Amino acid sequence: MSGIAKTPVLAEEGGNNQTRKRSLQTSEQCNNKRTKSDEMSANEKKSNFSMLTPNSNGSIKMTSSSMNKPGAATKKLVIKNFKSKPNLPENYQETTWSKLREAVIAIQTSKAIAYSLEELYQAVENMCSHKMASQLYVNLTNLVEAHVKANIEQFLSESMDRQVFLKRMDDCWRAHCRQMIMIRSIFLYLDRTYVLQNPSIHSIWDMGLDLFRHHIAMNTLVQTRTVDGLLTLIERERGGDAVDISLLKSLLRMLSDLQIYQDAFEHKFLQATERLYAAEGQRLMRELAVPQYLAHVEKRLREENERLLHYLDPSTKWQLIHTIERQLLSEHLTGILGKGLESLMDGPRLADLTTLYTLFSRVKDGLTELCNHFNAYIKKKGRTIVIEPERDKTMVAELLEFKEQLDHVVNTCFQRNDKFLYSMREAFEYFINQRQNKPAELIAKFVDVKLRAGNKEATEEELERLLDKIMVLFRFIHGKDVFEAFYKKDLAKRLLVGKSASVDAEKSMLSKLKQECGGGFTCKLEGMFKDMELSKDINITYKQHLAATSEGGGLELSVYILTMGFWPTYGAVDVRLPATLTRQQDHFSKFYLAKHSGRKLQWQPTLGHCVLRAHFAQGNKELQVSLFQALCLLLFNDGDNLSFEDIKAATNIEEGELRRTLQSLACGKARVLSKAPRGREVHDSDHFSFNADFTNKLFRIKINQIQMKETSEEQKATEERVFQDRQYQIDAAIVRVMKMRKALSHNLLISELYNQLKFPVKPADLKKRIESLIDRDYMERDKDNPNQYNYVA
């Protein structure tokens, strides 16, 4: 009886276990309330059921009385009560029970049952009908309890092999289940009526479980042995041994059926798991390379999932997987990234990176850590590309390649995660501006090379794609004005020398820049294109004008008229032109200024080009040369042997320029002049003469000018110009801020300026500009506080 009384409490505890655990974690007060309400609801349930029972009893009575009616009918319908109730034999209860008892014991000892099952079932039904159900239930419970109790003995003996123990436990459990099913079948009527009507009483099956739990599973020694045995088995399986999985499965099912899975097993199991993987994580992080380690973690997770599928209770899943992730991944996040990310990215080992991403996305902060390391990697690698002057030649190409590789990794391995894309952009912007000006300059020059004629390595579509990629790099650059300055200089060269590969590509690049930086950025560049078109028109009308006035002679003159301010500034050079040329030039000037009043023209001999016809002993050639080269060559029409000084006096070309010009004519590939004495360099004492024996298989020959070492002067000039332009921007920003704030302290002004200015500035430069603005009365220092500025309207 005591067993039955206990059971509802036990069941209650089992059922509410999870909610209790949770509420325990939050607060005890809450817990108290919860248990009260639990009790309340249990009472309510009981009362509900008790309300139902009288009804169902009544209906049964009704049917039994209606059954009796037809038997009592005679001519005259008189209904009399039975004089006496049919009596059961005196010892009916005892005999029937002993019959049933015999059967149950037969089942429990796996012997043949002496009575037919139908007869037994009938016996149970009869006993229940005669209100012996409760006694029958008590008897049955006692009988089962006695048997279960007897079974414990086999598990208590000392020094039993674990495997054998588990086997025996399994057998015992299976036998118990089998028996209880059989017993329940016989006592089904009891189960359906008496038990159903009394909610406080366990069904026969539950009673069996309860007894088994109480007497066998809850036995401390047995439970410890079972659980330890199971853990050993699982550990061996994790170690790679083959174990009896069906045994594991059956025993674990037993534990969960007995509702002691969580209390007895799960906790210990998770502890063991944690211990195992903590050790394994530590050891393998030392021993394995990162890709192998990741593969191992992946394998472990797969195995544990299979384990869950095969024998563990599904309720363990979350905690188990979480434990593994914590021990194998969370604990080692920085370790893995620090040790392996760089080499994985360098590869790039896409498959491993994908694994890395998927594994890290499982754990808290995993992706954030990965993203941070990814960012640091880009910054570090990018910096090495950008920072070293020796790598300048390949910088842009390397950057493009690097960017493409990273894009590929983010797209294929990191699922285009926005966080990574953003981080990549941030990292690029950071490292590309680590070195001032140079990246911008090199990107501009890279574009120049690609847009120059003779670059036949790419089709138009390829070029377009390349330009798009370059624009991505360009976007990261803070000093866009540096880019503009160099781009403009190169564009001017391309346009004036006619070296541009395709107008379409130029225009497309221009529209990209416009899109990126707005019309203000490109309006001067657009103006350069416009000048080229206008020049074409002017030259046509000039030709018509010449034809009408029959001027000009054999020389074909075409002029590019450039708008000052759109183009880079070229220094004014004064050279002595032959009279014919001067006359042509003046003639054109007169024509042009008549058309455009209020303008003046400044000729730029440094940019002029000529085609010369030359008569050599071997035949006529056409030479494509610069104006300076032409001026030198034309001198040889009259004197054959000219000294350096002669030529210098006759042409008035600047000395260094002249030296390079003569070098190109006498020491280059096409030597139309001979120099005495021979040698690579041109000296003041050298003499030059016409090389009549000049031969070349081509008719048109282009004699390249020797480029001035651009790195030194020209580059400095461009940078200087950029700096000049920046000063105006600084001035404008200062005035803007001051006009808005009227009065501002020095530090606040500086920080405002850093927010507004898009290029890097030194505080010293800002100070200089502030001083200059104070001098020019745009602002003044406060009389009382020297750290404060006031705006002067």
Next chain:
Amino acid sequence: MSGEDCDAFDRGDNDGQKPDKMFTLKKWNAVAMWSWDVECDTCAICRVQVMDACLRCQGESKKDSYGKQDCVVVWGECNHSFHFCCMSLWVKQNNRCPLCQQEWSIQRMGK
């Protein structure tokens, strides 16, 4: 020396096809920069260089097919020059040259 040169080229021009000439100039691509022919290169009204569009035009970023030609320069009889846009606003208030206070009348316009 230069006299000789001119002589040589003059002859070359006259009879360029003579076989004894070693070099003859056939084609010349010259380059020239144009700018407004002004004494002061900033407009006194808007303080912007006359070669650039005036402030108002820059702000509106007006652009027809000829870039800046809608922001030309104007010269007064006093020979002072300004953006035409700036000056036409100025004369509505005060028909004098802002620099010399002479009565303003247009001498010529840039084109």
